[in-house]
Amino acid sequence: MMEVSASSVSLREFGCEQTLLSRPDGSASFVQGDTSVMAGVYGPAEVKVSKEIYDRATLEVLIQPKVGLPGVRERSQEQCVRETCEAALLLSLHPRSSLTLILQVLHDDGSLLGCCLNAACMALMDAGLSMSCLFCGVSCAITADGRIITDPTAAQEKESRALMTFAIDSTERRVIMSSTKGSFSVHELQQCIAVSQKASEKIFHFYRDSVRRRYSKNL
Amino acid sequence: MFSSLKEKVGQVLVPGDEFGFEAEDSISLTESAKPERVVCGPGLRRSGDRLVVSKSGVLRHKPPHCFWIESQQRRYIPAKGETVIGIVTAKSGDVFKVDVGSSEQASLSYLAFEGATKRNRPNVQVGDLVFAQFIIANKDMEPELVCIDGSGRANGMGVFGAGGLLFKVSLGLVRRLLAPHSDIRADLDRLFPCELVVGLNGRVWVRSSSTQQTLIVANLLQSCDTMTAAQRQQLFRKVQQGAL
Amino acid sequence: MKDTPLSNCERDFLIKAIEEKKRLDGRQTYDYRKIKITFGTDYGCCFVDLGQTRVVAQVSCELVAPKESRPSEGIMFFNIELSPMASPAFEQGRQSELSVKLNRQLERCLRNSKCIDTESLCVVSGEKVWQVRVDVHTLNNDGNLMDAASIAAIAALSHFRRPDVGIQGEEVTVFSPEERDPIPLSIYHMPISISFAFFQQGTFLLVDPCEREERVMDGLLMIAMNKHREICSIQSSGGIMLLKEQVMRCSKIASVKVSEITELINKALFNDRTARKAGRKCGFAESLPQERITALKTDQSEVEMTDVSERASDIIQKAEAPPPMAASPVLPAPGVGQVGHGLQNTWGLEEDEEQEEESSGEEEEIKMEEEQREKDKTTEAVVEISDSEEEEVVILYPETTKKPKNAGSSSDQKGAAASKKRQKK
Numbered sequence: 077m078m079e080v081s082a083s084s085v086s087l088r089e090f091g092c093e094q095t096l097l098s099r100p101d102g103s104a105s106f107v108q109g110d111t112s113v114m115a116g117v118y119g120p121a122e123v124k125v126s127k128e129i130y131d132r133a134t135l136e137v138l139i140q141p142k143v144g145l146p147g148v149r150e151r152s153q154e155q156c157v158r159e160t161c162e163a164a165l166l167l168s169l170h171p172r173s174s175l176t177l178i179l180q181v182l183h184d185d186g187s188l189l190g191c192c193l194n195a196a197c198m199a200l201m202d203a204g205l206s207m208s209c210l211f212c213g214v215s216c217a218i219t220a221d222g223r224i225i226t227d228p229t230a231a232q233e234k235e236s237r238a239l240m241t242f243a244i245d246s247t248e249r250r251v252i253m254s255s256t257k258g259s260f261s262v263h264e265l266q267q268c269i270a271v272s273q274k275a276s277e278k279i280f281h282f283y284r285d286s287v288r289r290r291y292s293k294n295l
Numbered sequence: 296m297f298s299s300l301k302e303k304v305g306q307v308l309v310p311g312d313e314f315g316f317e318a319e320d321s322i323s324l325t326e327s328a329k330p331e332r333v334v335c336g337p338g339l340r341r342s343g344d345r346l347v348v349s350k351s352g353v354l355r356h357k358p359p360h361c362f363w364i365e366s367q368q369r370r371y372i373p374a375k376g377e378t379v380i381g382i383v384t385a386k387s388g389d390v391f392k393v394d395v396g397s398s399e400q401a402s403l404s405y406l407a408f409e410g411a412t413k414r415n416r417p418n419v420q421v422g423d424l425v426f427a428q429f430i431i432a433n434k435d436m437e438p439e440l441v442c443i444d445g446s447g448r449a450n451g452m453g454v455f456g457a458g459g460l461l462f463k464v465s466l467g468l469v470r471r472l473l474a475p476h477s478d479i480r481a482d483l484d485r486l487f488p489c490e491l492v493v494g495l496n497g498r499v500w501v502r503s504s505s506t507q508q509t510l511i512v513a514n515l516l517q518s519c520d521t522m523t524a525a526q527r528q529q530l531f532r533k534v535q536q537g538a539l
Numbered sequence: 540m541k542d543t544p545l546s547n548c549e550r551d552f553l554i555k556a557i558e559e560k561k562r563l564d565g566r567q568t569y570d571y572r573k574i575k576i577t578f579g580t581d582y583g584c585c586f587v588d589l590g591q592t593r594v595v596a597q598v599s600c601e602l603v604a605p606k607e608s609r610p611s612e613g614i615m616f617f618n619i620e621l622s623p624m625a626s627p628a629f630e631q632g633r634q635s636e637l638s639v640k641l642n643r644q645l646e647r648c649l650r651n652s653k654c655i656d657t658e659s660l661c662v663v664s665g666e667k668v669w670q671v672r673v674d675v676h677t678l679n680n681d682g683n684l685m686d687a688a689s690i691a692a693i694a695a696l697s698h699f700r701r702p703d704v705g706i707q708g709e710e711v712t713v714f715s716p717e718e719r720d721p722i723p724l725s726i727y728h729m730p731i732s733i734s735f736a737f738f739q740q741g742t743f744l745l746v747d748p749c750e751r752e753e754r755v756m757d758g759l760l761m762i763a764m765n766k767h768r769e770i771c772s773i774q775s776s777g778g779i780m781l782l783k784e785q786v787m788r789c790s791k792i793a794s795v796k797v798s799e800i801t802e803l804i805n806k807a808l809f810n811d812r813t814a815r816k817a818g819r820k821c822g823f824a825e826s827l828p829q830e831r832i833t834a835l836k837t838d839q840s841e842v843e844m845t846d847v848s849e850r851a852s853d854i855i856q857k858a859e860a861p862p863p864m865a866a867s868p869v870l871p872a873p874g875v876g877q878v879g880h881g882l883q884n885t886w887g888l889e890e891d892e893e894q895e896e897e898s899s900g901e902e903e904e905i906k907m908e909e910e911q912r913e914k915d916k917t918t919e920a921v922v923e924i925s926d927s928e929e930e931e932v933v934i935l936y937p938e939t940t941k942k943p944k945n946a947g948s949s950s951d952q953k954g955a956a957a958s959k960k961r962q963k964k
Contacts, residue, residue: 085844091827091836097679098591099626101370107827107836110580114678116624120370120398121540138631140622142584142597143674164310166340166349170372171434173398174540178624180676182595183580201310204368204466206340206349209311226842246311266851275842286835287351288307293523293832294353294365294467382546394544422547460552500548506556514565521832 087227087275092194092286094202100178102203106195108227110185113192115199119175127174132167139179139192153189157196160213160243160253164197166206175205186229187215189241189255194279201287210246212279214272215239218260224268226275240268244276246283297331297360300346304356308364314346336363367467367520371396371496373432378452380461380494381440383423391419393427393440396463396496403427407441409449417454424455424500426492459490459502462513466497468520479519482531483512542628545754553755557743563751564590569792571747574800576694576807577826582721583699586826587691590749591681596691597674598699602713605661605668613660614670615650617642619688625677641685644774645675648689648730648763652771655696656725662704667711669701671724682750685761689732694804697726698811730771731800732763733793741779746792760786762793766801 088109097103100116120133127134137158139150146154161177177199179192193213200207217228217236225232233239238258242251251269260268299314335341338350339362348354352366371379373395381393381401390402403425408417419425427440442452472479472493483489489503489512499516503509511534519527553563560568572590579586583598605612619641621629629635649655660669673695675688700721703714736748736756748756758777764770770790775781828834 086839086841089837089839091834093827093831093834095367095833097593097624098681099679100624101368103624105827114624116678118370118540118623118627120372121627122398122400138623140620140624140676142595142676143599143672145620169434170398176540176623176627178622180595180622180624180678182586183584185580201351203370204350204352204366206338207310208342208347208349210309246309247313263851263855266854267847270847270850270854271842271844274844274847278837278840278842282835282837284307284309287309289835290833291307291353291367293521294367294471382544384544396543420547422544422550424546424548455548457548457551459548461546461549506552506559506561509552510556510561510563510565513563 085224085226085271085275087278088229090194090279090282092198092282094198094286094290100199100203102199102201102205104195104198104202105182106191106198108187108191108194109229110183111187111191112182113188113195114180114182115192115195116178116180117175117199117203117205119203119205120170120173121176123172123174128172131171133165133170133173133175135162135165135167135175135177137161137177137179137196140181142181142183153192156189156241156243156253156255157192160193160211161196161200163252164207164209164211164245165200166208169206184230186231186233187213187227187241189213190215190227193241193243198283198286201283208247210280210283211243211252212246212276212283213241213243214275214279215241216268216272218258218264218268222264224264224271226271238264240265240272242269242272244273246276246280249273249276297333300333300354300362301356303354304362306354307352308348308354309351310347310349312348315344332360334361336361338364338366365467365470367465369463369465369497371466373397373401373429373438374495375429375432377432377495378426378428379440379496380492380498380500381425381427381496383419383421383425385421386419391425393425395438395440395494396498397438399437401427401429401438401440403440403442407443408453409443409447419454424461426452426455426494428452455492455500459500460509460513461498461500462517463497464499464517465520466495468516469493469495469497469499472499472516478524479516479527482528483515486512486515486531486535540623540627542626545751549751550755553751554738557738557745557752562745563749566747568744569746571796571799572749574690574803576690576804578694578698578807578811583695585691585695585698587687587694589681589683589687589690589747591679592683592687593678594684594687594691595676595678596688596695597676598671598695599674600669600671600699600701602662602667602704602711603670605665609657610665611661611668612657613668615655615657616670616672617645617649617675617692618673619645619675619684620677621684622677625680625684629677629680640776641688644685644732644761644763644772645688645692647772647774648732649673649692649696652728652730652763652765654693654726654728654730654765654771656727659725660701662711663706671696671699671701680750682753683734683747685732686734686747689730689763690800690804693726693729693731694807696724697729697804697808699724728765728767728769729801729804730763730765731797732761732772733796735760735762735789735792737777737779737781741781741785744785744789746796760789762790764790764793764797766798768794768797 090108092104092106094104096105097116100118102117103115105112105114123134135158137154139146139154141150177196179195190213197211215227217225217232218238219225219235220237228236238260240254240256243253245252338348338352340347340349348364350364350366352364355365356362379395381395383391384394384400385392390404392400393403395401405411405416411417425442427442429438430441431439442449444450471477487508489501492500501509501512503512575588577586578584585596587594619638621638623629623631662668673692675692677684700723702721703719705712705714734747736745736752737758738756740757745752758779761774762770763772827836
């Protein structure tokens with residue numbers, strides 16, 4: 077039976093800036109510890125005929141690594157983020173249009189996918205796109221001796237036995253997307269989900285605070 | 296639900312926040328039992344028997360029962376009856392194609408100008424600005440613009456004259472500028488005379504007696520988005536002292 | 540995605556303003572926008588803000604075999620990535636004219652000017668050299684990407700540290716930063732590109748054009764220079780004819796700007812060095828502006844963990860037990876495996892009866908009885924079924940099961956079914 081010690085379960089300091097780029101319709105940067113991701117959203121904009129969908133908007137997600145060109149790892153992360161966004165966005169409100177979400181990795185110090193999801197959500201919110209709920213990403217690592225670490229750093233990720241990232245929705249704290257690596261038991265999985273749901277509260281609280289701060293001048 | 300909505304007016308909400316129909320079934324005998332009705336504006340959606348917020352922003356209320364979310368968006372989504380500033384991008388047959396900053400180019404018939412007939416075509420070139428109103432705007436159809444009102448009068452719409460500067464601001468600021476008793480407009484009035492055309496798509500056109508003054512107005516408006524009223528008035532005063 | 544078209548009104552106004560020596564953002568003709576240089580947590584990572592234009596550069600290195608023509612020289616590789624984040628007009632993975640132009644200029648500015656000592660990047664001559672790669676990503680395009688990219692690239696190169704290597708005989712060991720301090724690149728000088736935009740066929744000139752000015756300009760002159768006033772590259776595009784005096788004037792302006800920017804880069808590098816030495820935090824996370832209302836930051840926070848274990852075990856207990864292991868694979872023929880054959884089918888009678896038909900004649904007697912019973916059941920059931928399409932189908936079974944016993948052909952079944960349907964109608 078695995079014990080969850082309270083000391084390992086903490087989120088690094090995190091921060092976010094919205095509307096920091098002048099060109100995109102919505103932009104945000106999200107920082108978790110040293111991990112930082114910048115996100116830009118364009119849309120609803122004109123769509124290429126080949127990508128047009130008659131009853132909903134086409135969502136494209138691009139993840140740009142800091143070094144080199146996007147590879148298989150980025151493609152799979154793109155898909156995770158896209159599926160999460162598709163679940164949260166009300167795409168049917170803008171048929172035959174395109175939404176483009178670009179994520180630029182600025183520094184990877186662990187929990188990158190989680191950070192990408194958080195940056196994506198902030199950018200989508202900044203762009204004023206209609207969403208049914210918010211979402212956030214939480215990464216958990218299970219160490220060799222069976223402890224759960226939330227929001228692991230790159231070094232902790234390297235030493236861990238398993239790594240999981242969950243996207244959690246804001247209304248009922250359900251899991252929208254999960255991406256796992258390594259081996260773990262069902263019990264460990266459920267524990268990680270429970271931990272992530274707890275951690276998501278903090279992030280959603282932070283979302284609300286930063287939106288409140290942003291609108292503080294036009295209240 | 297009405298009371299819970301009213302409670303939140305002026306507060307910041309985020310997507311996913313909900314308002315449910317509470318058990319308000321206890322019909323009071325003194326008041327006439329009127330079914331309560333709420334008109335939802337942008338950012339609020341009905342889902343089953345609940346009202347769900349779909350955009351982040353401040354909840355606003357207009358008596359008696361209009362509610363909407365005010366947000367700072369940049370991308371414009373056409374809505375019927377709204378007046379916008381468009382850029383003519385092409386002439387194709389009987390229509391002009393107009394860029395309004397939305398996901399699709401709007402069409403503008405050459406007959407939809409004051410006094411235009413099949414013989415007497417309006418003089419519109421590619422790259423010109425037009426101030427026009429949406430007559431068709433929904434998500435499934437190509438949006439269509441007109442430069443006349445219901446009685447065939449221009450009513451301030453049409454092609455722009457020479458001069459002036461076009462710039463972009465957030466959609467929230469545009470709505471604040473157009474509000475009936477806009478404080479920004481009042482502040483601007485005290486500076487110097489200028490001509491201002493405000494499109495709901497976030498485009499603003501300004502013309503003043505000199506290039507310098509036009510530039511000042513444009514830069515002031517672009518910086519208004521992230522300022523409190525006090526900060527803005529201070530800045531405007533500074534400009535007034537410096538410019539005059 | 541297309542960019543917003545430029546209206547005639549903006550074009551006319553811009554040109555008129557330039558004639559009056561005025562610029563959109565209130566700058567003077569020779570003014571640069573505000574430059575901000577920030578370094579990342581990694582070595583060799585640099586953010587440059589030039590007004591609203593933003594780029595990020597990252598330097599990386601790896602050991603590769605050298606080029607045959609230059610066996611004792613390291614390899615420099617430059618790449619400017621026009622990310623769609625910077626402008627809706629940029630597309631992913633497409634080599635546009637602009638991207639070729641920018642990449643070419645950066646290469647000429649930094650590689651061909653020999654500002655980096657490539658010979659010091661050689662580890663074993665003819666076998667192993669360092670390849671230094673500079674990736675510049677555009678984040679926001681508000682004009683003059685070239686100058687921002689060149690500042691970011693040279694600042695990132697000056698900031699970069701490569702791992703130390705040790706050679707013992709044939710063996711090359713790369714030391715991690717913990718084992719040995721990484722080594723900076725040896726940089727001779729810092730070439731910086733300065734852009735000049737020309738209007739009205741070269742009558743008017745602006746330094747550091749913004750995006751709208753770039754759209755209106757007739758021609759562009761890019762001069763790459765170092766602080767010793769040596770020109771490293773010069774490129775004119777747009778097809779305007781410039782006079783000798785104009786080029787001379789531009790190079791004079793460039794020399795002033797370059798010395799200012801070099802000063803700024805050195806100051807930024809010095810600040811970063813002292814911050815690192817003092818063990819303070821640095822990087823993008825630290826550069827997040829605290830005073831803006833669009834930004835917010837929280838401290839490290841603990842997650843409430845009281846009932847997590849209980850909840851997890853609760854969920855598992857409540858969850859359905861996983862189905863027992865499936866039947867072991869059947870091997871109908873060598874080399875073919877089949878799993879799941881012969882399992883209980885839960886779809887209803889139809890399949891059961893068909894199976895029974897297929898079974899051998901030995902059990903026919905018992906079968907008949909069984910079928911009889913089943914027939915009774917089905918007929919009983921049918922009576923209750925309301926008037927739906929299924930009714931016709933089900934009612935047929937008693938007959939069809941009898942018939943094959945007599946005729947044994949499936950075509951008859953179908954015929955019977957059809958006739959029955961006809962009767963019904």
